[in-house]
Amino acid sequence: MSKQIQSAYQLSLKSSDQAWDLIQVWTIFARTIIGSQFVDCLDKVTIALAKAAKSSNDDEKFDHLHKSSQLMIEIFVYLDKARRRKLISKFDYQNFYVQFNKLDTLINQSIKIYKKN
Numbered sequence: 001m002s003k004q005i006q007s008a009y010q011l012s013l014k015s016s017d018q019a020w021d022l023i024q025v026w027t028i029f030a031r032t033i034i035g036s037q038f039v040d041c042l043d044k045v046t047i048a049l050a051k052a053a054k055s056s057n058d059d060e061k062f063d064h065l066h067k068s069s070q071l072m073i074e075i076f077v078y079l080d081k082a083r084r085r086k087l088i089s090k091f092d093y094q095n096f097y098v099q100f101n102k103l104d105t106l107i108n109q110s111i112k113i114y115k116k117n
Helices: 003-023 028-054 058-084 090-114
Strands: none
Touching: 003 028, 003 058, 003 090, 028 058, 028 090, 058 090
């Protein structure tokens, strides 16, 4: 497993767990509309990174990493929606934003390594 993929996987796990803990206190409506999709995207990133790490084929690694990258776009949208709808504090927003930027960077660095020719 490449160091970037391993680091991205660990950060994705951590971020997903932190989001889960935060969303538990939201109203049922907010959890249903935004929270479940937010956590689902984070969990899917973690799964795609695990598949990329376990794959021995560079094309498959690239495909899983690309899927992770696409899901990161959705994650940033849900994070922004949570901020705009005042579901998270400014502090939590900033912490998640920094984590997600780092995660996105790690994923994109990995994509460059396994990019299809």
